[in-house]
Amino acid sequence: MAAAGAGAAARRFFRCNCFCSENLFLPRYRLHVRYLEEQQLRRDYGLVLKSRGCVSPEDFEQVLAELEKEVQRRKQLVQQASQRKATIAQCYLPVQPQVYGLQEQFMVSEFRSVVQYCETLDANLPGLLKRIETLSDEKRIYRLPVFTLDFCRMLLKELEHFEKSDMPKGRPNTMNNHGILLYELGLDEPLVTPLREQYLQPLTALLYPDCGGGQLDSHRAFVVKYTMDEDRDLSYHYDNAEVTLNISLNKNFSEGSLYFGDFREVSSSEVQYLEVPHVLGRGVLHRGGQLHGALSLESGERWNLIIWMRASSVRNQLCPMCGKPPELVEDEGYGDGFTREEGEPSTMNICTLT
Numbered sequence: 001m002a003a004a005g006a007g008a009a010a011r012r013f014f015r016c017n018c019f020c021s022e023n024l025f026l027p028r029y030r031l032h033v034r035y036l037e038e039q040q041l042r043r044d045y046g047l048v049l050k051s052r053g054c055v056s057p058e059d060f061e062q063v064l065a066e067l068e069k070e071v072q073r074r075k076q077l078v079q080q081a082s083q084r085k086a087t088i089a090q091c092y093l094p095v096q097p098q099v100y101g102l103q104e105q106f107m108v109s110e111f112r113s114v115v116q117y118c119e120t121l122d123a124n125l126p127g128l129l130k131r132i133e134t135l136s137d138e139k140r141i142y143r144l145p146v147f148t149l150d151f152c153r154m155l156l157k158e159l160e161h162f163e164k165s166d167m168p169k170g171r172p173n174t175m176n177n178h179g180i181l182l183y184e185l186g187l188d189e190p191l192v193t194p195l196r197e198q199y200l201q202p203l204t205a206l207l208y209p210d211c212g213g214g215q216l217d218s219h220r221a222f223v224v225k226y227t228m229d230e231d232r233d234l235s236y237h238y239d240n241a242e243v244t245l246n247i248s249l250n251k252n253f254s255e256g257s258l259y260f261g262d263f264r265e266v267s268s269s270e271v272q273y274l275e276v277p278h279v280l281g282r283g284v285l286h287r288g289g290q291l292h293g294a295l296s297l298e299s300g301e302r303w304n305l306i307i308w309m310r311a312s313s314v315r316n317q318l319c320p321m322c323g324k325p326p327e328l329v330e331d332e333g334y335g336d337g338f339t340r341e342e343g344e345p346s347t348m349n350i351c352t353l354t
């Protein structure tokens with residue numbers, strides 16, 4: 001198992017074992033399920049599946065087959081991801097090598113001055129809120145300019161080039177089928193880690209101190225891509241993150257706005273949705289537990305950079321995906337952001353999973 005990043009050489013990150021049983025997505029029925037075995041699935045989801053069109057025994061068999069396939073895929077994921085990363089590091093030739101190292105000029109001066117403000121001794125939340133756009137006070141969703149248009153263009157060029165290459169590619173997450181994992185491309189350490197540590201954390205520490213915004217120590221970063229004949233929209237979900245940043249990288253598309261509902265544990269009878277259109281170069285900050293989705297694209301192609309930021313001090317207590325204390329499983333890189341605290345029992349090895 002690898003330790004994550006040069007700066008975090010001493011730290012090891014893990015995932016929670018629930019990854020292989022919780023939050024399995026059934027795209028056809030637009031449903032996330034917990035899957036242990038057939039009877040449990042019938043008991044827990046029989047009715048809702050039926051109401052969404054899974055009516056015949058064949059339909060149910062198909063669901064079972066899809067779930068088994070997804071469980072197997074998840075079990076093999078760690079090894080495959082590290083193999084892909086190694087192949088890419090060895091064989092892939094970037095077209096925009098300058099994006100493989102964060103430079104100050106990639107970010108607009110407005111963003112840099114907001115960060116500078118957050119780093120002053122007397123910085124506070126009201127002062128920060130005067131400097132960024134509040135999209136919803138109640139939902140704690142904010143927007144601010146992050147990247148220059150030049151940088152967006154450069155990064156996009158690199159991503160498109162990689163996408164067209166014959167390199168092996170992983171999926172960003174269980175719901176997005178198209179896009180790129182920045183870890184595999186080798187962009188985590190030189191680009192995303194310094195962005196999170198030096199620029200984003202000062203902001204999130206003031207915006208989300210109660211969600212670990214001041215103790216971020218890892219992330220999962222990926223680019224999502226929507227086109228008219230691949231993924232067009234994204235179902236309602238919450239992220240496996242304490243805080244998420246979503247930056248729009250291009251503008252030659254229409255529709256596809258984000259929408260936000262309640263926070264994960266809050267279930268109100270009448271959800272007030274907030275629709276948020278994309279603005280090139282701007283980032284939307286929200287808590288990972290804020291339920292959200294993306295509306296259907298109506299033309300063109302949409303690319304967004306998503307950074308799921310994690311605080312092990314928060315998630316080590318309760319895994320956000322299963323709501324229980326995490327059962328640690330070894331992983332690559334930043335894993336799912338869990339760490340082992342002193343004196344904790346040792347972890348399961350991925351190979352021993354059945």
Ligand SMILES: O=C(O)CCC(=O)C(=O)O
Nearest residue numbers: 224234239246294304306
């Ligand atoms: O489509 C988007 O921009 C949002 C993606 C998202 O919410 C996610 O991947 O977690």
Ligand SMILES: [Fe+2]
Nearest residue numbers: 237238239292
């Ligand atoms: Fe999301």
